[in-house]
Each structure stands twice: as structure tokens, then as C-alpha cells.
Amino acid sequence: MKGMKELRKIFYTLSCFILLMFLIPGLASAKSIFEHQNITVPAGQTVDDVYVAGGDADVFGQVNGVVVVINGSLRLGSTANVKGVVIVVGGQVNQDPGAVLGDDVYNISLDNATQNSLLIGGGLVLGLWVVQLAGSLLMVLVPVLIRIIVKTKIAAFTDQYKRESIGRLLYIGFLSGLIITALSALLLVTVIGIPILILILLAVIVVVAAGITVMSFRLGEMFRGPTQSSDWVKVLIGASIITAFVNIPFIGWVVLCLVALVSLGIGTQWIFQKMKKKSKTI
Numbered sequence: 001m002k003g004m005k006e007l008r009k010i011f012y013t014l015s016c017f018i019l020l021m022f023l024i025p026g027l028a029s030a031k032s033i034f035e036h037q038n039i040t041v042p043a044g045q046t047v048d049d050v051y052v053a054g055g056d057a058d059v060f061g062q063v064n065g066v067v068v069v070i071n072g073s074l075r076l077g078s079t080a081n082v083k084g085v086v087i088v089v090g091g092q093v094n095q096d097p098g099a100v101l102g103d104d105v106y107n108i109s110l111d112n113a114t115q116n117s118l119l120i121g122g123g124l125v126l127g128l129w130v131v132q133l134a135g136s137l138l139m140v141l142v143p144v145l146i147r148i149i150v151k152t153k154i155a156a157f158t159d160q161y162k163r164e165s166i167g168r169l170l171y172i173g174f175l176s177g178l179i180i181t182a183l184s185a186l187l188l189v190t191v192i193g194i195p196i197l198i199l200i201l202l203a204v205i206v207v208v209a210a211g212i213t214v215m216s217f218r219l220g221e222m223f224r225g226p227t228q229s230s231d232w233v234k235v236l237i238g239a240s241i242i243t244a245f246v247n248i249p250f251i252g253w254v255v256l257c258l259v260a261l262v263s264l265g266i267g268t269q270w271i272f273q274k275m276k277k278k279s280k281t282i
Contacts, residue, residue: 048063170262
């Protein structure tokens with residue numbers, strides 16, 4: 001609870017500072033933000049808050065609120081009395097003996113190590129966001145393209161699963177996943193098995209994509225408008241709904257696993273049906 005309280009204090013302080021920069025013309029001007037300006041609160045003087053951007057602050061008096069220094073350093077004299085939070089970003093905090101602080105002090109020094117950490121962390125976050133965006137687009141576009149390109153075959157493939165039990169397909173997909181995982185582990189041991197493993201994984205991707213197309217079409221059929229929609233529109237609606245649930249934090253991973261297993265179950269059952277028909281003709 002204490003940590004959440006501290007985070008709320010920081011968020012409130014920084015939010016107020018940003019709002020002040022945008023709402024007050026004196027703070028929002030380029031001169032006040034980027035030029036080096038020092039502020040001093042002399043001994044015996046009382047102010048509500050202290051906000052400094054691009055300069056240093058010397059506090060010898062009393063501050064009833066917060067002290068925020070961006071891209072500058074803060075000196076707290078022996079007669080200083082700050083009752084609120086002290087936040088210094090991009091500088092140092094120098095506190096003389098006798099200075100009184102009523103709340104916490106947060107000092108973020110933007111040295112080379114910190115900048116590198118921020119860049120690496122920001123790059124990782126941006127990279128994960130790009131990967132998530134690309135995956136979401138693929139989950140929507142691939143089923144639609146499959147429905148459009150192989151319309152006749154995928155339509156016949158979809159019609160086979162009008163009344164198929166989701167639980168049965170999930171069970172088949174789970175068993176198929178275990179078999180594929182065990183087979184992949186065996187193939188990884190030998191160098192010769194790696195090309196075979198790549199082909200198996202590509203086949204699994206195709207099968208899962210076809211299964212997602214079927215699920216998207218069946219899901220899109222549930223949302224009927226005043227006019228009859230095209231098949232690819234139904235797939236688009238269903239794929240968008242599935243993708244939306246997959247992008248929910250934490251729950252999305254469970255949904256993705258369930259979708260993949262059901263899709264794998266659909267593909268596995270279709271393959272066995274094809275093999276059964278061929279054995280009968282022979």
C-alpha cells in the first residue's frame with residue numbers, strides 16, 4: 001500500500017508539472033523550459049510549490065508542497081523545510097545538515113548507465129509492441145486471405161465442422177500437440193532431423209491457420225446484420241474478435257493456447273479423414 005501511495009504521489013506531481021507547463025504561458029514558453037534558470041527560496045520565505053525546468057534550485061526557506069527539478073540540481077540549505085515530495089530528474093540533491101524533509105526524496109540521475117538502461121528498456125517495449133501488432137495483423141489477415149484465395153476448398157473444409165464439439169477438438173489438439181512436441185525433441189537431437197522438423201513446423205502452421213479460419217468463420221456467423229454478409233466478411237469479424245481476446249493481458253495467452261489447440265484438433269481430424277478415405281479407395 002505504501003508503494004502504491006508513493007507512485008500516486010509521483011504521478012500526481014509530474015502530472016501537475018506537465019499541466020502547468022501547458023496551461024501557464026510563462027512555463028510553456030521555450031525560454032522558461034530550455035534556458036538555464038536558477039530559482040532560490042531564501043530563508044524566512046514560505047512558498048506552496050517549487051517547479052524548475054532546465055535550472056538549479058536552492059531552497060533555504062519553507063515549501064508547503066512539492067519540489068520538482070527537471071534537468072537540474074537541488075540544494076537544500078540548513079534552514080530549508082520541505083513538507084511535500086522532492087523529485088529531481090537529471091541532477092543531484094545536496095542536503096545541508098539541519099534541513100527538514102517531511103516526505104520522500106526521489107532522485108533520478110540521467111547518467112550514461114541510466115540513459116542506456118532507458119534506451120534498452122524503451123527499445124524492448126517498442127519491439128514487443130511491434131511484434132504484438134504484427135502478430136495481431138497476421139491473425140486477422142491470414143484467415144481472410146485463406147478464405148478469399150482458396151474459397152471453394154476452405155468452404156467445403158469449414159462445412160465439416162458445423163456441429164463438431166469444441167471439447168473433442170480441444171482434446172484431439174492437445175494429444176496432437178504432445179505428439180508433435182515429443183517428435184520435435186527427438187528430431188532436435190540429430191542434425192539430419194532438423195530439416196524434417198522445419199517441414200513439420202511449417203505444416204503445423206498451415207494446419208493451425210486453416211483451423212483459425214474455420215473458427216473465425218463460425219464465430220462471424222453468429223453476428224448477422226440486416227443484410228447477408230460475404231464469407232470473407234464473416235471471417236474478418238470472427239478473426240478480429242479472436243485477436244481482441246488474445247491481446248487481453250494474461251487472459252490472452254490462455255485464449256491463444258486454446259485457439260491453437262482447437263485449430264490443431266481441426267487440422268488433425270481433417271488429415272485422418274483424408275487418410276481414411278484414401279485407405280478405403282485402395
